[in-house]
Amino acid sequence: MKKIERTVIHLEIADEHYYFGSLAAIYTKYDPEEIGIGYGSLRNYGLSDLKPYKNSKCIIRKGVLKTIEKGVVSKVAFK
16 A cells, blocks of 8 residues: 655644645745744744744644545455
8 A cells, every 4th residue: 555645734823723735835824924934934944743833923833644545545444
């Protein structure tokens, strides 16, 4: 079974949770002032699964979304 992994960015802001496919995607919904950090600074921060970004406005975490190859679910579900 081939596993596929994708990066996911988790933004926690104002007691709400949002998920993005990239750091840049955050800035399509929020301005740097709203989250307290600009895109370039966030890229330079070195966000990782072990090193989330935190400030007084938000928490940004990087993780991995694990999926499986299309069509494999039916094979797994009925074993």
